[in-house]
Amino acid sequence: MNNKIQAIIQRYQADRTRLLDMLWELHYLYGYLPDKALSELAAGLNLSVDDVRETSSFYHYFHDHPTGRYTLYLSNTVIARMNGYQQVLAALERETGAPVGGMDESGTFSLYETPCIGLSDQEPAMLVDDVVFTRLTPEKVSDIIRQLKRGRSPAEIANPKALPEDEVAYVDQLIDTPVCKTGEVFFQQQDDYAGLLQNALDAGPDAVIGIMTSAGLRGHGGAGFSTGLKWRLCREAPGAAKYVICNADEGEPGTFKDRALLTRSPQAVFMGMILAASAIGAREGIIYLRREYIYLKAYLEKQLQQFREQGLLGDRILGRAGFCFDIRIQMGAGAYICGDESALIESCEGKRGTPRVKPPYPVQQGYLGMPTCVNNVETLAAVTRVMQQGADWYQGLGTDDSRGCRLLSVSGDCLRPGIYEIEWGTTLNQVLSLVGAADPWAVQVSGPSGECVAVGKSGERRFGYGDLCCNGSLMIFNRSRDLLDIVHHFMQFFVDESCGICTPCRAGNIDLRDKVERIMAGRGCQQDLDEIVSWGSLVRSTSRCGLGGSSPNPILTTLQQFPEIYQAKLVQQQGALLPSFDLDKALQGNEQARIELTQTELTALPEVTK
Amino acid sequence: MSIQITIDGQPVAAEEGHNLVDVAAENGVYIPTLCYLKGHPCLGTCRVCSVRVNGHVAAACSVPVADGMQVEVETTELADMRKALIEFLFSEGNHNCPSCEKSGRCDLQATGYEVGMMVSRFPYRFPVRERAVVADHIWLERDRCIFCQRCVEFIRDRKTDQKIFSIKGRGSTAQIEINTELANAMPPEQVREAADICPVGCILEKGVGFNDPIGQRKFEIQSVRERALGDKKK
Ligand SMILES: Cc1cc2nc3c(=O)[nH]c(=O)nc-3n(C[C@H](O)[C@H](O)[C@H](O)COP(=O)(O)O)c2cc1C
Ligand code: SF4
Ligand code: SF4
Ligand code: FES
Numbered sequence: 001m002n003n004k005i006q007a008i009i010q011r012y013q014a015d016r017t018r019l020l021d022m023l024w025e026l027h028y029l030y031g032y033l034p035d036k037a038l039s040e041l042a043a044g045l046n047l048s049v050d051d052v053r054e055t056s057s058f059y060h061y062f063h064d065h066p067t068g069r070y071t072l073y074l075s076n077t078v079i080a081r082m083n084g085y086q087q088v089l090a091a092l093e094r095e096t097g098a099p100v101g102g103m104d105e106s107g108t109f110s111l112y113e114t115p116c117i118g119l120s121d122q123e124p125a126m127l128v129d130d131v132v133f134t135r136l137t138p139e140k141v142s143d144i145i146r147q148l149k150r151g152r153s154p155a156e157i158a159n160p161k162a163l164p165e166d167e168v169a170y171v172d173q174l175i176d177t178p179v180c181k182t183g184e185v186f187f188q189q190q191d192d193y194a195g196l197l198q199n200a201l202d203a204g205p206d207a208v209i210g211i212m213t214s215a216g217l218r219g220h221g222g223a224g225f226s227t228g229l230k231w232r233l234c235r236e237a238p239g240a241a242k243y244v245i246c247n248a249d250e251g252e253p254g255t256f257k258d259r260a261l262l263t264r265s266p267q268a269v270f271m272g273m274i275l276a277a278s279a280i281g282a283r284e285g286i287i288y289l290r291r292e293y294i295y296l297k298a299y300l301e302k303q304l305q306q307f308r309e310q311g312l313l314g315d316r317i318l319g320r321a322g323f324c325f326d327i328r329i330q331m332g333a334g335a336y337i338c339g340d341e342s343a344l345i346e347s348c349e350g351k352r353g354t355p356r357v358k359p360p361y362p363v364q365q366g367y368l369g370m371p372t373c374v375n376n377v378e379t380l381a382a383v384t385r386v387m388q389q390g391a392d393w394y395q396g397l398g399t400d401d402s403r404g405c406r407l408l409s410v411s412g413d414c415l416r417p418g419i420y421e422i423e424w425g426t427t428l429n430q431v432l433s434l435v436g437a438a439d440p441w442a443v444q445v446s447g448p449s450g451e452c453v454a455v456g457k458s459g460e461r462r463f464g465y466g467d468l469c470c471n472g473s474l475m476i477f478n479r480s481r482d483l484l485d486i487v488h489h490f491m492q493f494f495v496d497e498s499c500g501i502c503t504p505c506r507a508g509n510i511d512l513r514d515k516v517e518r519i520m521a522g523r524g525c526q527q528d529l530d531e532i533v534s535w536g537s538l539v540r541s542t543s544r545c546g547l548g549g550s551s552p553n554p555i556l557t558t559l560q561q562f563p564e565i566y567q568a569k570l571v572q573q574q575g576a577l578l579p580s581f582d583l584d585k586a587l588q589g590n591e592q593a594r595i596e597l598t599q600t601e602l603t604a605l606p607e608v609t610k
Numbered sequence: 611m612s613i614q615i616t617i618d619g620q621p622v623a624a625e626e627g628h629n630l631v632d633v634a635a636e637n638g639v640y641i642p643t644l645c646y647l648k649g650h651p652c653l654g655t656c657r658v659c660s661v662r663v664n665g666h667v668a669a670a671c672s673v674p675v676a677d678g679m680q681v682e683v684e685t686t687e688l689a690d691m692r693k694a695l696i697e698f699l700f701s702e703g704n705h706n707c708p709s710c711e712k713s714g715r716c717d718l719q720a721t722g723y724e725v726g727m728m729v730s731r732f733p734y735r736f737p738v739r740e741r742a743v744v745a746d747h748i749w750l751e752r753d754r755c756i757f758c759q760r761c762v763e764f765i766r767d768r769k770t771d772q773k774i775f776s777i778k779g780r781g782s783t784a785q786i787e788i789n790t791e792l793a794n795a796m797p798p799e800q801v802r803e804a805a806d807i808c809p810v811g812c813i814l815e816k817g818v819g820f821n822d823p824i825g826q827r828k829f830e831i832q833s834v835r836e837r838a839l840g841d842k843k844k
Contacts, residue, residue: 504695
């Protein structure tokens with residue numbers, strides 16, 4: 001019996017749904033998840049150890065082998081690759097002595113690559129344990145590693161003034177939060193949350209839901225579902241308890257606007273959750289915070305505590321006997337798919353982040369089987385502003401099908417990467433000139449899962465649900481960039497991030513990625529392009545969730561907007577063999593095998609016949 | 611409540627909320643399935659039951675029918691999609707049917723025949739997958755696993771209710787694990803149940819194999835379509 005493990009189990013009251021938290025505690029204790037510790041945890045939860053491993057082995061940040069004293073995760077986005085990623089990686093390998101995916105001999109450093117960590121405006125960037133270093137250069141890397149070797153901790157290096165972790169100054173010490181353009185909805189000064197909530201509670205749930213509906217607020221997480229309708233469905237669904245979840249998984253490569261909101265306006269987000277809770281009748285809320293934003297946790301906890309002290313969270317909110325609501329932060333552990341609301345709920349329940357079969361939808365049966373309202377960080381911040389300014393005011397912003405404003409996370413080839421608030425209806429060209437994009441060629445709208453557009457063809461398209469739908473990620477590429485390489489990188493991302501539960505996404509993304517490789521290698525022909533289109537549409541339409549539903553987009557949208565980059569790589573089929581078939585390679589080793597086989601046959605013959 | 615839907619243009623009466631695969635079968639329309647096990651919760655993993663519902667592609671086993679639903683099953687496009695999904699499963703693993711213990715009793719093989727598959731359009735991967743042979747009475751030939759999740763979801767230790775089968779890893783490299791201790795505690799009929807619900811020849815009972823003579827195997831006596839439709843076959 002290990003006292004520490006028993007204490008962890010006790011702290012979470014042997015509640016299996018808190019498995020992720022318990023695994024994190026074990027991981028902090030040992031630096032990885034040792035078999036013995038997992039077995040003891042499993043026994044305490046009446047689970048088979050394989051069941052616990054079923055959960056832990058799903059997440060990138062849980063290791064089942066010992067890791068070094070310091071764990072380094074270098075973000076490998078396409079944006080980082082445009083800013084010296086390779087040199088930084090080489091410097092890291094050289095200075096630490098650890099190969100990518102492994103540990104150095106002395107057991108000091110473990111080095112990993114990781115998908116986007118939400119810092120595309122200041123890449124290359126890496127997480128070292130729980131802190132982060134941005135704008136890396138080989139020189140900066142050498143310096144950091146040298147200091148670590150000398151015994152300074154990552155926290156001491158990143159935070160030399162030893163600012164308290166729960167202050168926003170600490171977050172500002174680690175990273176930049178460039179809000180380049182604000183508008184009317186987000187990042188507003190708001191002092192009287194109590195008054196705002198008072199009004200909402202006086203008006204009652206139906207009125208609050210009505211305001212969201214008539215404002216025309218649609219979810220900012222990507223799908224654009226009506227917030228008012230979601231709340232109404234959740235309110236009306238039968239259930240002994242209801243839950244509000246704030247989706248702060250922000251996993252789409254290229255986005256970092258939720259990070260900016262959580263840094264600059266966390267209380268507007270919390271207030272959105274409280275309003276949602278009052279509307280649907282929830283007593284508990286969860287912020288699902290991606291592990292990559294661990295450095296925000298202490299700060300957010302303190303902000304929550306302030307709300308409690310002001311009587312805006314906890315029992316008897318604003319003195320009302322009937323209204324109790326509190327929020328806890330659930331740390332993720334590295335999985336893009338956990339941004340999908342049903343996968344996120346599974347993860348909150350201590351399981352793998354496998355998207356659920358729908359129906360039932362989360363508003364019917366979500367967290368712990370109860371009606372649950374999952375909203376994006378930005379949606380919740382907008383809720384607070386709508387409540388403050390009224391539905392009519394909000395209606396006046398944006399376009400008919402897309403009311404209000406949207407935050408863009410801009411990165412890539414432009415002078416001023418950062419956060420921009422735009423009104424829906426703004427054109428792509430307007431945004432490009434705003435951010436100082438001198439020679440934009442292609443823009444990846446909504447990250448890999450979105451679309452790649454040619455600026456020449458699509459510059460006058462307008463942001464909005466009816467046209468350029470955007471989940472907040474905007475990556476700009478000029479003519480010097482190799483789009484096929486970017487497409488390949490995105491496909492690899494989906495291969496790595498597929499949960500693997502359904503056939504088309506698990507199998508199909510690999511075949512699609514391999515097709516891109518074939519074309520890049522100059523061995524693809526027209527048949528390969530035809531198959532890409534057909535297989536891509538198969539994966540898109542038959543997959544279980546939105547990951548497989550959008551994973552072929554990098555290829556399909558570039559093929560549509562930039563057919564010439566594919567055509568330029570194609571070769572003509574000569575004779576009967578496809579250009580992708582390498583006859584020499586296929587026959588490699590054949591002669592040797594034949595010789596070996598004949599020899600074994602000879603020696604295997606019985607004595608008499610020899 | 612009794613409702614009306616159409617399947618390939620034909621009006622069909624059904625009970626609201628019943629599973630589309632079952633409703634179709636009751637009306638003589640066969641929808642291929644691999645992970646769906648009647649009477650158990652829908653797994654929705656294989657996607658081989660893909661059809662169109664009100665214009666959108668959906669896995670039929672996950673669709674509760676509702677009044678006015680328009681369902682398409684037998685279009686050329688959909689038939690090819692379902693066939694392609696089965697082909698994915700053949701190219702992902704190593705399926706050497708002639709030497710497989712499950713041959714003639716395998717849902718994947720039978721469904722492949724049923725949809726007219728000759729060869730996979732996708733490149734064969736020839737993965738190297740380790741067998742799990744340590745348990746006393748049961749073993750896993752992982753080459754053949756199609757990751758349907760039946761074993762993970764439907765088989766549990768009878769005393770502790772713990773999972774005997776579980777997933778390890780994620781994505782295309784994930785695999786099914788078997789807990790040796792719990793496996794050794796399985797009574798013989800549960801071992802047989804596990805081998806039977808595995809739609810392919812991955813979960814196998816030790817000491818048993820190739821028992822039924824060729825020509826008298828499960829799907830030779832009655833095809834997978836006939837079994838699904840029962841007496842409703844057209
Ligand atoms: C693969 C995948 C990843 C997603 N990632 C996120 C995410 O990081 N953040 C988010 O808010 N929504 C994400 N979503 C959308 C959520 O499922 C959900 O629609 C959203 O959180 C609802 O909030 P909203 O109505 O406020 O937009 C993702 C969806 C999918 C399919
Ligand atoms: S589409 Fe991909 S991520 Fe979504 S359930 Fe299927 S395998 Fe998992
Ligand atoms: S072992 Fe059999 S039952 Fe289990 S997931 Fe694989 S194919 Fe399905
Ligand atoms: S049978 Fe419907 S998804 Fe497998």
